[in-house]
Amino acid sequence: MNVNIKSNGTYAVALLSGEIDHHNAKEIREKLDKFIISNQPRELAIDFRDISFMDSSGIGLIMGRYKLISQCGGRLIVKNPREYIKRVLKISGIERLVRIINDRI
Amino acid sequence: MEIINEVKFTMPSLSINESVARAVVSSFLIQADPSVEELSEIRTVVSEAVTNAIVHGYRNISGNIEMTVKLLKNREIYIKIKDKGCGIENIEQAMEPLFTTAPEEERSGLGFSVMQSFTDSLKVKSKSESGTTVVMRKKLKNNE
Numbered sequence: 001m002n003v004n005i006k007s008n009g010t011y012a013v014a015l016l017s018g019e020i021d022h023h024n025a026k027e028i029r030e031k032l033d034k035f036i037i038s039n040q041p042r043e044l045a046i047d048f049r050d051i052s053f054m055d056s057s058g059i060g061l062i063m064g065r066y067k068l069i070s071q072c073g074g075r076l077i078v079k080n081p082r083e084y085i086k087r088v089l090k091i092s093g094i095e096r097l098v099r100i101i102n103d104r105i
Numbered sequence: 106m107e108i109i110n111e112v113k114f115t116m117p118s119l120s121i122n123e124s125v126a127r128a129v130v131s132s133f134l135i136q137a138d139p140s141v142e143e144l145s146e147i148r149t150v151v152s153e154a155v156t157n158a159i160v161h162g163y164r165n166i167s168g169n170i171e172m173t174v175k176l177l178k179n180r181e182i183y184i185k186i187k188d189k190g191c192g193i194e195n196i197e198q199a200m201e202p203l204f205t206t207a208p209e210e211e212r213s214g215l216g217f218s219v220m221q222s223f224t225d226s227l228k229v230k231s232k233s234e235s236g237t238t239v240v241m242r243k244k245l246k247n248n249e
Contacts, residue, residue: 022156022212023120029211053127053145055152056219060211084145091202091218 003031012041013079017050020058032065040072049080049104058085059092066098080104107178110136115171118163118188126155126172133174134182139245146223147182147243153216154186154239160207162190162237180245184224189236196229 001018014032018024036044046062048054066076078100081089089095112133116122127148134144151172158170168189175183193199200221205214220227224241231237 019124021120021123021152022160023123025211053148053152055149055156056213056215057156057211059213059215063213064211084142084149087222088149088219091222092213092215 001027003028005031005035007035007039007041009039010042011045012039012043013045013047015047015050019053020051020061021053021055022057025057025061029061029064033068036065036069036072036074041069041074043075043077044069045077045079045101047079048082048085051081051085054081054085054088056088056092058088059094062089062094062098063092066094075099077101106175106183109176109178111173111175113171113173115169118159118167118170118190120156120159122170123152123155123159126151126170129172130174130184133176137176137180137182137245138248140248143243143245147184150220150223150241150243151184151186153219154184154241157216157239158186158188158190158237160210160212161193162188164191164207166190180247182243182245184241184243185238187236187238192233192235193229193231193237194233196231200229 001024004015006013069076076098078098080102130147130151171187173185177183198204200217202218203214205212224243226242228240
């Protein structure tokens with residue numbers, strides 16, 4: 001599992017790679033929270049292009065980061081989930097809170 | 106139920122075994138040649154059921170989780186995940202979307218909703234202090 005965050009101070013992108021389940025969600029959560037708290041970005045996009053698997057632990061992960069960044073006055077975006085991950089996201093109804101976009105060419 | 110092939114294995118309730126269970130079911134299903142989508146769905150429901158056993162069934166204790174996967178006639182997949190943990194007091198409530206007993210761990214309460222969405226049938230049997238058994242069935246499409 002890898003978390004690679006790039007930021008220009010205002011906007012940030014966290015590129016995740018690997019699989020998201022209950023076992024490794026904690027590690028991702030800690031890295032993202034540390035970044036959000038110390039950098040307070042206006043917008044954080046979590047890029048799922050290299051996530052090959054995600055169960056409902058990923059929903060908890062997104063919801064938790066949504067709450068934290070909202071408290072800090074920022075906005076969360078989910079980018080490039082593959083089709084089946086979109087279906088997991090849809091079950092949660094999270095798209096009502098978090099914008100889901102696709103900018104892969 | 107006419108069984109073509111089956112695998113049964115037992116694992117301790119360690120969270121690393123969530124990915125081990127997914128790997129086992131993936132390997133077993135190669136013989137049925139499922140679509141990428143079907144394989145993803147089955148891997149997801151196995152992950153949800155095993156995670157439930159670890160996080161909820163064996164919340165403050167450790168124990169074994171037993172997984173059985175069967176390939177049945179007419180391309181039907183049968184999956185059973187069984188634990189001998191604390192059990193679920195109120196199954197109806199546990200199956201309600203967003204209901205969770207572990208919000209502090211950011212559990213979304215959507216495990217059973219995902220299992221229902223990605224399979225054709227889901228049955229949950231549970232007895233307090235005796236454990237929980239989840240049985241899911243899913244028919245694969247013909248891949249001709």
